[in-house]
Amino acid sequence: MPLRPSRRLVLAAAAFGALAACTQRAPSDAAGVAQDADARHVNVYTTRHYGSDQAVYRRFTEETGIEVRVLEIGGAELFDRLQTEGDQTAADLIVTVDGGALWRLAEAGMLQPLSTPALQAAAPARFRDPDNRWWAFAKRARVIVYNKESVDPVILRSMDDLAQARFRGQVCARSSANTYNLSMLAARIERAGADNARDWARGVVENFARQPQGADTEQIRAVAAGQCQVAISNHYYLLRLQNSDDPADREVASKVGVFIPDQDGAGAHVNISGAGVSAYSPRVAQATRLLEFLLSPESQSLFANLTNEFPVRPDVELTPGLAALGRFHEEQIPFEALGRRQAEAARIYEEVGWR
Numbered sequence: 534m535p536l537r538p539s540r541r542l543v544l545a546a547a548a549f550g551a552l553a554a555c556t557q558r559a560p561s562d563a564a565g566v567a568q569d570a571d572a573r574h575v576n577v578y579t580t581r582h583y584g585s586d587q588a589v590y591r592r593f594t595e596e597t598g599i600e601v602r603v604l605e606i607g608g609a610e611l612f613d614r615l616q617t618e619g620d621q622t623a624a625d626l627i628v629t630v631d632g633g634a635l636w637r638l639a640e641a642g643m644l645q646p647l648s649t650p651a652l653q654a655a656a657p658a659r660f661r662d663p664d665n666r667w668w669a670f671a672k673r674a675r676v677i678v679y680n681k682e683s684v685d686p687v688i689l690r691s692m693d694d695l696a697q698a699r700f701r702g703q704v705c706a707r708s709s710a711n712t713y714n715l716s717m718l719a720a721r722i723e724r725a726g727a728d729n730a731r732d733w734a735r736g737v738v739e740n741f742a743r744q745p746q747g748a749d750t751e752q753i754r755a756v757a758a759g760q761c762q763v764a765i766s767n768h769y770y771l772l773r774l775q776n777s778d779d780p781a782d783r784e785v786a787s788k789v790g791v792f793i794p795d796q797d798g799a800g801a802h803v804n805i806s807g808a809g810v811s812a813y814s815p816r817v818a819q820a821t822r823l824l825e826f827l828l829s830p831e832s833q834s835l836f837a838n839l840t841n842e843f844p845v846r847p848d849v850e851l852t853p854g855l856a857a858l859g860r861f862h863e864e865q866i867p868f869e870a871l872g873r874r875q876a877e878a879a880r881i882y883e884e885v886g887w888r
């Protein structure tokens with residue numbers, strides 16, 4: 534399993550000069566911020582903490598001579614920090630995971646609409662803000678992991694199964710305060726309504742093997758250890774264990790199977806990694822160039838290889854680990870619904886006692 538970007542990717546030289554030339558260079562941006570078109574650096578605020586992103590930023594600097602200065606920040610802190618800094622923020626490009634978080638940043642006026650031919654060509658319509666304030670560059674599926682010894686996957690069809698009585702006392706889950714779970718339920722509210730979402734969440738709570746604890750990887754470990762038979766996880770956590778240098782991790786991964794649910798129904802719940810240019814950026818040209826780079830085939834291959842995220846571009850080759858999961862049917866709701874429905878999702882979790 535590839536842990537590193539392939540040589541082919543590292544050596545591939547892309548024509549980003551041509552892409553960047555498409556960017557309009559205005560003397561000031563929409564917010565009236567004076568522009569420094571000659572700046573040789575760009576500031577990134579990001580909630581992602583992955584080595585892959587550093588590799589992508591290094592490649593960008595090699596290609597453009599523009600230094601990427603990164604502030605890593607928690608998902609909960611990002612919004613508050615941008616709000617506090619207002620038009621004095623140092624952020625040029627804002628990078629985060631979760632369609633709900635991107636929607637919230639856009640709604641608060643923290644991102645500026647911009648569009649270039651390169652961005653338009655790279656992102657399918659569903660994977661960008663209709664008003665061009667954010668653009669997705671990678672995606673992740675929420676999947677069912679199951680204990681191979683005790684669960685026959687032929688009985689699995691849908692996320693709905695985890696609420697069925699046959700899994701009583703057999704489901705592990707992480708806290709409902711987690712964004713992945715909030716967005717998953719927000720999506721369900723959007724496509725199936727609040728009553729459906731409440732019934733499902735209540736059914737899963739009734740099936741808990743233990744009180745919610747730990748992150749996605751802990752759910753996989755608990756399934757492998759037989760503490761529960763099924764759990765919900767983002768797909769890449771299992772691939773990470775499969776690809777781990779630690780034999781104990783690979784042993785865990787070997788004991789669990791992955792099932793992509795709802796293939797004959799609503800489609801699997803998918804969320805995105807994405808970015809947008811700060812409404813107050815004095816370096817819009819540089820930030821746009823970096824955004825284009827994040828959406829390039831080279832960057833999306835790096836993300837696929839290093840964080841096991843699915844590319845957004847249909848023309849990027851899947852890694853063997855991703856290809857093993859296959860191309861699958863995705864839940865078709867607008868990503869902004871993940872933000873719009875988040876408070877309602879939190880209320881439902883509270884109501885049914887999913888802590």
Ligand code: FE
Pocket residue numbers: 767
């Ligand atoms: Fe994650």
